[in-house]
Amino acid sequence: METDTSLLSSELEQQREDELYQELLLKTLEKMPSDGNPPTVMNKFIRPQPGMCVKTLSLTDMQKVFVNICQSPEVPPPPPLSEEKLVELLDSDDPTEYKVPMSLGEAHAEMDNSSNSCTVYDIVINGAFFQKCQKNPLFQQFLIAVSLEGLENKYSMELSRDIKILKNRKFMGSLTEQNIRTKSKPVIQEIDSKEMQVQPLQATMPQFCLLVEPPVGDPEYLIAEIQLPGVSSSRSLVLDLGEDRLLLNARPSLFHLDIYFPFMVDQENSSAQYSTKTQVLPQTLSVAHML
Template sequence: MTSLLEPNADEAQSMLNRLMLDTDPAAYSRMGGHPGGTPEGPGYTTLVPKPGLCVKMKTERNEKVFINVCISDNVPEPKDLTEAELIELLESDDPTGFRIPMSIGEPHAEMDKGGAGCTAYDVIIHPTFLKKVENSKLFQAFFIQVTREGIEGKFDIQLNQEYVVLKNRKSMGQLQEQNVRTKSKPFILDMGDKATEMPTPTPPVKPLVQEIPQTEVKKGPEPKFKIVKEPVDGHPEFMVAEIELPKVKTANTLILDVGEDRVVLDTRSNVYYLDIYVPYNIIQEEVGAQFNKSNKVLTITMPVQPLL
C-alpha cells in the first residue's frame, strides 16, 4: 500500500480520485434534507457556529463560492479513523462504514475582498473532526470532496473540483444561525442499475456521510408500500418496509426519518409523503435504507427492540 503519512494536497486528491473512481458518489455525498424551512421538536437545537476554515471554489459558470467550515459541539463527533484506516475503507468493497455528521446551511450572498458578489455555504462539523481535517491533507481532500458533492446534490449546482483553503481567513461573511439535529437518523444508499430487489432482509447499511437535516416541506401524495416482519410468527427481530417510488430518480431527493415507532418519508418537490406508525419499537441507531434505482423501490430494514 502506498504510504500517505505526509501527502500533499494534490497527492491526497489524486489518491481519492483513484480510490473512488468505481464507487457510486452518492455513497459519499449522501446528505439528505432540502433547503428552506425550520424544523422543530426534540432532537434539534438552534445555534450560530464558530468559524473554522474557509474553502474557495468556483461553479461551472465561473462564479465564486466559499464554503465556511464551522464547528459546534452540538454536532455529533464521527468515529476516529487513522489515514491508513481511511485508505483501507475507501479501497474496500463497502466503503460506507464511516459517517461524517454535518449540517449544511442555506446559501447566503456575500462580497469578496475585491467587492465582487459571491455565495457562501456554512457547513458545521464537530471540533475534533476539524482538527483532523486541518492536520491531514488526506482527510482534508476527502472531506472537501464529500462536502462539495453534498452541496451539489442538495442545491442542484455544479462545483469545480479545484479548491483553495484560505490561509488568512476562517470564514466569508457572517455565519448564519442554523437549526441542527443532534441525534442520528438513517440515510439512504443508492443501489446501481444492476442491483436486484432483496429477496430477504439484509443487515443495515450505514452510508458514509451523514448530515443533520434542517428542513421541512409540504406533503405530497402517499406512495404504495408494504411492511413485513421477520420472523413472521411471534415477536420479530426486524421489520422490512418496501416503498414504491416510481417518480424518484435518486436517493438525493429523499428524506427519511425513523422514530421509535414511526416512519416518515419526504421527497423534494413534494413528489411523495409517507407518515406511518409501526406496531413495534425500533432500534433507531441500527436502521438501514437502500433505494434501488432500477425498480424504484426504497427498502428500509428496521431492527426491533427485543421483549424484556
C-alpha cells in the same frame, strides 16, 4: 366436505400472535426513554465557530463559490474512522458512503477581496472531528470532498473539485446562527467492541438493498429491503433503528446485519413490516434534514 375448525382456530391464533409481535417489533423504531416519558424532539440554534474557507467554482455559471467549513460541539460526531479505512473509502467508487453529520446553511451573498459579489455556503461539523481533519491532510481532503458532495446533493448544483484553501482567513463574510434538530437520547446506545464480538460465528449477513427516493435532488426516504429466507415468523426478529444505523438479528443466530446509513433518519416517521409470505423485511425510513 367438512372443515376442521381446530385447524382454523390454530391458524387464527398464530396470525394474532404474529400481529401482536409485529406491533412490538415496530415499537423498537420509536424513541422510548426508560422513564416512560415521551421523547424530547426540539430545534436548537447554534453559533458556528470559524474553521476553514474553501474556494471553488460553480460549474453551471462559472461563478466563484466559497465554502465556510465551521465547527461546533453541538453537531454529533461521525462514527469512528481509522486512516486505513479512510484509504479504502478514497479508493472505492463511492467514498461518501461514510456519513459525516453536518448542518448545511443557505447561500448568502458576500463581497470578496476584489469587491466582487460571490456566493458563500456555511457548513457546520463536529468540532472534535474538524480538529482531527486539521491534523491529517488525508482526513482534510476527505472532509472537503464530502462537504462539496453535501452541497451538490442539497442544492442540485455542480461544484469544481479544483479547490483552494484560503490561508489567511478562516471564513468568508459573516457567520450566522444555524437551526439544527436535536434529540434527547439515541435509540442505539454505544456498544463496546467486546460485546460486538459475542455475536455467534454461524450468523450470516442477509442480502439487502438500499434505495434513495427520490433518486435525484434532496432525499426524502430511504427504502430498505432485507431478504430473510427461512425466517417463518416476525417473532424471531430483533430490530433496532438509530439515527444513522440499523441493527438486525434473526434468532436463533440465523442472520446478523449491522449497517450505517448515508443520511440521518427520523426513527419516529419510519416503519417496517415483515412479510412471512415473501420472507422480506421492507422498511421505509424518513430522511431527517438538519436545517
